[in-house]
Amino acid sequence: MKGITEALRSGSQLAEDYICTADAARSLYEYDICWENGLHARAEWLKQSEHTRVDRHELASYLRIYNKRVNNHDHVHASITRLVEENAWVVTGGQQSGLLxxxxxxxxxxxxxxxAAREAEKQLKHPVVPVFWIAGEDHDWDEVNHTYLPDPQGDMRKVKLQGHFTGRDSVSHVQVKWEQWEHTLEQVEHLLPDTIHKPGLLKQITEIHRASSNLSDAFARIISVLFASSGLILMDAADPELRKLEQPVFSRMIQQNTSLRTAYLQGASLVEQAGYAMPAEVAEDGANLFYIHEGVRLLLTLKDKLYQDRKGLVSFTEERLLEELKQHPERFSNNVLTRPLMQDSLLPVTAVILGQGEIAYWGLTREAFRTFGLQMPILLPRLSFTILEDVHRKHMKQYGLSFQDVQYLLQEKKEKWLAQQETFQVDEQFTLIREQFMTLYRPLLEQVAELHPGLSRIGEANMGKIHEQIQYLERHTRKAIEDKHAVDLRHWNGIQNALFPMGKPQERVHNALFYLNRYGTDWIEKLIKASAEFRGQHQVIEL
Known part of the structure; x- marks a missing residue:
């Protein structure tokens, strides 16, 4: 599968500069984006630092149990077996669980x-296994309880999980009933067009959701269906059993909290000195750890030797917090700054796959890695694509549109095209009639005002009503022209909704089910096989 490279707008200058190897950004990270240059050095460091991570056999034992439940495939268990081998390494990345x-x-x-795991193994000639962690510890329910699919007209429709969750518990701990899943799946069935793949796809996702009592499990099972044959290992960051493995790492984070906080503040200072906006909050009193109290995930601060939340719901001395960790490790979780340290304390990471926002906030963490006795891994920007279907490619060619036109100039181009379709020039004609009306009417107003002062007010009101009527006619004239070209305008709107729905890149709005329903699953493996470089380039691909 070959794509055409096209620039895609980004919201992070720091990440863009890292990808472009600008010196200011480069100084904040351990390795260069030309990752092949750093792979062997990173592998050598991993050999020397085996003692800094959780025991491989204990980790593999946990991974077997979790993956047997949600990702039970021979290729996955083979990957876990390879991970136990000496000098076996990992490429990892993760995401919070989302609906479908x-x-x-x-x-x-x-x-x-x-x-990236396949390419790293090829370069290093050692086992490198892929691990995808699910950020089920995140608690922003409103961010993950919906997705988007196009309706038969191509307009984007929000598919939302029924029910309102008002708490702040981890997403993995929010229970979802079958009736809620069923309502969601009914929406999906209604929106997906009939194809040869639809019956099997609906059957599969129905079975997955019948077996899942929370969003993270359903998420894991769908990822499993799509990637299990590749040997992709899954792990849920909110799993209580994983927390038991992480307990010694959390203990170190608590005992070294003051020095870690100093390191994060130093990282923030370096980011500011390099001229970049702050990618994440680094609080002066931040402990950078969460504690779950009565179903509420509380961010802890450290002040006057007490760990507290900002609302005063909990308060611990260091000794008491360590005791709480020993008894209830499942009540602890990382924030965005300590999560990278936890990841590298669990896994022998050669490289981590990140989105641009993640690359930016990782720029705050290098000093914390060093303080914790670790080294920041190689950072790779995730693959980025826009799927261009044949129908939209033909319409773009018909109207002379490039990808960049669609990204930045579509409305302007559409209005210009529409104006060219008519000899009747709406703007010119209605501007002219307004000018002619005012030329004739204004002298009349002046004359009647001399007859009686009250006529001036009546005349001004009358003039306003006439302007409203002209505007009314202008609106209906424009609509008549649009109706005349309705088919073509549907093509324009179809291009917009397919490539930049809701004004955002396709990959940030569209759900994969639409393309799985239309093209099956083979295109995902083709994407993997065609991707060996990780330079942050965006590819426009045709299926």
Whole structure:
């Protein structure tokens, strides 16, 4: 599968500069984006630092149990067996669980992990296995309880999980009943067009959701269906059994909290000195750890030797917090700054796949890695794609549109095209009639005002009503022209909704089910096989 490279707008200058190897950004990271240059050095460091990570056999034992439940495939268990081998390494990446996997970029991130692991193994000539972690510890329910699919007219429709969750518990701990799944799947069935793939796809996702009591499990099972044959290992960051393995790491984070906080503040200072906006909050009193209290995930601070949340619901001395960790490790979780340290304390990571926002906030963490006795891994931008279907490619050619036209100039181009279709020039004609009306009417107003002052007010009101009527006619004239060209305008809107729905890149809105329903699953493996470079380039591909 070959794509055409096209620039895609980004919201992070720091990430863009890292990808373009600008010196200011490069100084904040351990390795260069030309990752092949750093692979052997990273592998050598991993050999020397085996003692800094969780025991491989204990990790593999946990992974077997979790994957047997949600990702039970021979290729996956083979990957776990390889991970136990001496000098076996990992390429990893992750994402919070989302309804029906959420936007397309989640699929691209998982594909990136697999593709990079294969390429790293080829370069290093040692086992490198792909691991995808699910950020089930995140608690922003409103961010993950919906997704988008196009309706038969091509307009985007929100598919939402029924029910309102008002708490702040981890997404993995929010129970979802079958009736809620069923309502969601009914929406999906209604929106997906009939294809040869639809019956099997609906059957598969129905079985998955019948077996899942929370969003993270359903997410994991769909990812499993799409990637199990590649040997992709899954792990849920909110799993209580994983927390038991992580307990010693959390203990170190608590005992070294002051020095870690100093390291994060130093990282923030370096980012500011390099001229970049702050990618994540680094609080002066931040402990950078969450504690779950009565179903509420609380961010802890450290002040006057007490670990507290900002609302004052909990308060611990260090000794008491360590005791709480020993008894209830499942109540602890990382924030965005300590999560990278936890990841590298669990897994022998050669490289990590990140989105641009993640690359930016990782720029805050290098000093914390060093303080914790670790080294920042190689950072690779995830693969990025826009799927261009044949119908939209033909319409873009018909109207003379490039990808960049669609990204930045579509409305302007559409209005210009529409104006060219008519000899009747709406703007010119209605501007002229307004000018002529005012030329004739204004002298009349002046004359009647001399007869009686009250006539001036009546005349002004009358003039306003006439302007309203002219505007009314102008609107209906424009609509008549649009109706005349309705088919063509549907083509324009179809291009917009397919490539930049809701004004955003396709990969950040569209759900994979639409393309799985239309093209099956083979295109995902083709993406993986065609991807060996990770330079942050965006590809426009045709299926």
């Amino acid at each position: 996997t959420g936007p397309l970029f989640v699929i691209y991130k998982a594909a990136s992990v697999v593709a």
